[in-house]
Amino acid sequence: MRPLLQVENLEVVFPGPGQGTPVLDCLDLALHPREILGLVGESGCGKSVLARTLLRLEAPARIVAGSIRLAGVELTGRSRRQMRSIRGRWITLAIQNPDGAMDPLYPMARQFREVYAPAPGTFTWRKEKTAWQEHLFRRLREVGIGSPEERCRQYPHQWSRGMLQRAQLVMVFAARPRVVILDEITSALDSTVTLQILGLIRRLRRQYGSAIILITHDLAVAGEICDRIAVMCRGRIVEHGPAPEVLARPKHPYTGMLVDGCRPGTDPSAGMV
Amino acid sequence: MSVVSEPGVGVPVLSLRELSVLLPVRPGDIFRSRSVPVLNGVSLDVHAGEIFCLVGESGAGKTTLLDVILGFCVVQKGTIRFRGRQVEQGRGPGRLQLNRNTQVVFQDPVASLSPFRPLGRSIVEPLQARGADRAEMRKTVRQLCRRMQIPRSLLRRRPSQVSAGQAQKICIARALSTAPDLLLLDEPLSALDNPACQETTMLLCRLQREYGLTCLLVSHDLRLVRAMATTVAVLYLGRIVEQGPADSFFERPAHPYSRALLSSALVPGLWPGQRIVLEGEMPSPLNAPAGCPFHPRCPERYSRCSRMPPPLRHVRPNHFVRCHRAGQGSSVQTATGHIAELECCEQLRSSQRPC
């Protein structure tokens, strides 16, 4: 099956002295339709920069080489106006910090409206107001946010982190995108809430048929719902394969180290660092 | 009935009884016209050489408990005893003794180190505060570096120049520099990456064995708790809902919340059964549910749970739980995946000392 998203030899640098500081180095990645791909790596390996680059929001970093092909369409050369129509409908991103994802000065209803209502400025959107609101409330109830009519009148600081993360998921899936990138969305949440969100991601994939890239530093989280796992280290993918295989028989020593880190309790008499 | 260990094991290093901390509903409300309990009747004992782990999610009250022990938070009810001596509110000899003999390892290592001092000087900060002389400080640093295998080159750097794992090592060294009676650890691994977590866990286990440390560890990371704990207590909305020896807790957790926590930890081998997914989130103390605080999310709730707060029950030696279901002979799934019957409460009680 041809991959939906194909990244080849991607090189991204941060502006700096000389050629700049390389962040992504000959990175290859493939995402197939309807699959959940786990992108695992420690902080600083470039996962978030990759996520933003796939959406062409990499500024101030710069793409110096490589290609990103989404459903056969090359993204690296696209202008801002062209990317505007691609983002949201074809590819989207949800960020780690649920508080940061929402504008603290607007009520939640307004922020949902920006994503859900048909383009404002046209004369039709006022008439259809009740229709999109009903649609939104239904979506919110589906993800487990009770009494959405009341909740939407509140501001982001009045919602809990788990709820904000769910709201972000609702917004991100609003336009039924083909590719969804989730950047460490469970890292800031409690473990019981993480489990809820992981279940929700699985459900949303079933409902919308999107392909998902789940970025995380925790291999255990990736192992929970991902079909395939790609391990990232210092700007390149060092290993990738079906999730059970990568977890059970890691080939690269870095992957092996990550897998060991997941195991419970350690033998205290084992050798020291 | 209180959650205390058997007498005759020596005076506990730290002893909390019926600790209650209230927070006013409106901030700045000095008359506290309406307050909600952030900690509600918390009792625990930490014995010498024991690692007592307090497990809970955000909002359960773990940070408040540490604040209370360190004296940053006013207590409305309850007592704190350190080595048998009562610790007063405000400055007093008991409080002074506790603070002098307790050290803390905080969550964010880089933030808890002074950015103006090289790391070597940070290690001896507590000693310096006590007026130790240079020779003693140098000797302590040498010993600690040898014990913890800290390279000398690290001592000259500043906190911003090292990784979080290395910084946390320095913080642990700093905490051990005065040979404290009690070590408080506040989520020591949450700012570290997985490999650094593993290293630090091994280090803490080894140091605890070598120094015979008494620790109170607060964490939501069950990997660390499994590696280190001798006793585990689970905190939910300001109350301890389960407490018991680590082996007993991980083998057969008695409270539905504990089971959900183990299941959601995503640690292979810790919960091989089916995942337990709870509904909703921990409510805030402002909206504490009536009866059992966990009942709105509990997969095993029944009518009584919403009406009456659950009593404290023994389920095994030294293992207590606050749940209506416990000791009713109900079927519960254990960590090993076997379906087992909980022993009848009467049978248990007769084999233990009266509470």
Next chain:
Amino acid sequence: MLKYVVRRTMCAGIVLFGATLLTYAMMMLAPGDAALEVAIARYGGRTLVDRDTIHWIRKKEGLDDPLHLQYLHWLQHVVRLDLGNSLVDEEPVLDLIRTRLPRTAQLAGAAVVLSLLFSIPVGLLAGMRQGSWLDSLGCALSVVGISMPNYWLGLLLILVFSVQLHWLPGFGRGDWRHMVLPVLTLATALTAYTARVLRSAVIEALQSEHLLALRARGVDSRLTLGRHVLRSCLIPVGTIVALEFGMVLEGAVITETIFAWPGIGDLLVTAVGNRDYPLIQGLVLLSATTFVVLNLLVDIGYCLLDPRVSLS
């Protein structure tokens, strides 16, 4: 909200009391004989006063009494909203203020409006084009604007536009042409300051996480993003503008003196020179009240503009 306003008003009373007490103490400590200065101002020259007149003034105005008595005496009148009479003109202080205040308000209002007209585009452009030559130019101009003392600028403008070029009148009050130079003097520092604040606010807003999240979700129209950015800039800029009215009052003292504009600032300078205590106290009270009210408005504004802020 009402309780908060009441509480702040009570605190304000203490502030005003403190301000007038401090002013009174400073006036008392100032060298020179108060009665002598008043006599000179009243009768027009040192040669025209004699010892008896000075003595008579001293007795009449109670300048002989112990300090605390004089202050209490004044306080008693103030609570009845009687600010007393000027020692020089013997006119009620309230009337003097009433006549002069609108003239200063004219200058102040025009200065603030002019500053906004220039600072908003400059600040927005500099923030949006951070690092470009536009940004550098804007920052350089801001530094120059903030650094120029307004007495120097005022004199320079008079020299150039009035003395050399004869385009605009250099002093006094009359038609709109008399307002140009003083308003320019006042507005320069304001513009520079506001532009810098707006630039920082815009840069911060453009780098914020929620803007990235918005664009990632496909909400990428310039209009929507612009609305988000401007809304977050509203709070810092609104605060600055509100406090600018207070800053303008300070600046007005020097500017009015230079341009001989018959406003509050000019009145204050004259009063201090003449040791005209009731008038000075009245003007200080006015200043302090203005600042207190402005601060209260700013705090309430914060609460209204930012939903995360509550008044407790």
